[in-house]
Amino acid sequence: MSRPDVKICGINSAEAAEAAARHGARYAGLVFYPPSPRSVDAAQAAALAARMPDSVLKVGLFVDPDDDLLGEVLAQVPLDMLQLHGSETPQRTAEIRSRHGRAVLKAVKVAQPEDLDQVADYEAAADMLLFDAKAPKTMANALPGGNALAFDWRLLGNRTGKLPWMLSGGLKRENLAEAVTISRARAVDVSSGVEDSPGRKNPELIRAFLEQARTL
Numbered sequence: 001m002s003r004p005d006v007k008i009c010g011i012n013s014a015e016a017a018e019a020a021a022r023h024g025a026r027y028a029g030l031v032f033y034p035p036s037p038r039s040v041d042a043a044q045a046a047a048l049a050a051r052m053p054d055s056v057l058k059v060g061l062f063v064d065p066d067d068d069l070l071g072e073v074l075a076q077v078p079l080d081m082l083q084l085h086g087s088e089t090p091q092r093t094a095e096i097r098s099r100h101g102r103a104v105l106k107a108v109k110v111a112q113p114e115d116l117d118q119v120a121d122y123e124a125a126a127d128m129l130l131f132d133a134k135a136p137k138t139m140a141n142a143l144p145g146g147n148a149l150a151f152d153w154r155l156l157g158n159r160t161g162k163l164p165w166m167l168s169g170g171l172k173r174e175n176l177a178e179a180v181t182i183s184r185a186r187a188v189d190v191s192s193g194v195e196d197s198p199g200r201k202n203p204e205l206i207r208a209f210l211e212q213a214r215t216l
């Protein structure tokens, strides 16, 4: 097991941005999806991004964005990466990458082994993959991500894909070591696990998660 890079997703307060930067996050996620309790607009995101050094890569999270939205946000916010967390096809993923000139992190939602069959189609289109739990159809008020749900980490344990990837879904300080041991993830992403309630990041939980990651 090696120490994973950490992405703190859904940063929407100055305190959260400062905690992520101070305690060693590699990536900071800014959600541009208005139905989410973590959503920020471009002006808020620009102010939050300014609180974090260049060593923290700023990731803009979008769900099936059109080019106008991406262009508007990128004109105001210095994003390093675009996270696509909707139903973007491999073709649309490649188009976004070439049209907007940013690295792309494509989310793949996983509930069962067959959900990984689509991964090969994204290998030429994205720069990195993020494996997140697929919410069951019966889950009330499920978001496209950020639902505090985990999936079976054993599905990733023997991965031999071409792209680097991140593990996400239901991670928290208490299960991080087990998740990384089983999945062999070299990067992890957390949102709900460092919150007091949906959309309310807790700087102390951010610190504890990042410190736990450093022990691995």
Ligand SMILES: O=C(O)c1ccccc1NCC(=O)[C@H](O)[C@H](O)COP(=O)(O)O
Residues within 6 Å of the ligand: 009, 010, 029, 031, 033, 036, 037, 038, 061, 063, 085, 132, 143, 144, 145, 146, 147, 148, 149, 168, 169, 170, 171, 189, 190, 191, 192, 193
């Ligand atoms: O976090 C959101 O509100 C969100 C909304 C729409 C699409 C994706 C969203 N989050 C995706 C993430 O990157 C989360 O960090 C990831 O799904 C893990 O979430 P959690 O299980 O809450 O740690």
